[in-house]
Amino acid sequence: MKKHCCDDMVYHANFKCEIHENPFECPDKLVIYYEKDNEYGLIIHDGGSSSIEISFCPWCGKKLSEGK
Secondary structure (H helix, E strand, C coil): CCCCCCHHHHHHHHCCCCCCCCHHHCCCCCEEEECCCCEEEEECCCCCCCEEEECECCCCCCECCCCC
16 A cells, blocks of 8 residues: 555655755755654744645645544
8 A cells, every 4th residue: 555645745755855854944845744643744944843734735636644
């Protein structure tokens, strides 16, 4: 079973920056995947660690898995 809906989501959910250890500090990290809760979020790059939960893939439009 595929964990993510499309190749773009696989790339962005698994993206690891070589410069920034903290994903919220990296301007190239767009999506955060919370595996424990099976939820996706768009990172808000404002210096904090906030994200906005998303229900549909921004690339393919497929409905994402329901979280807990």
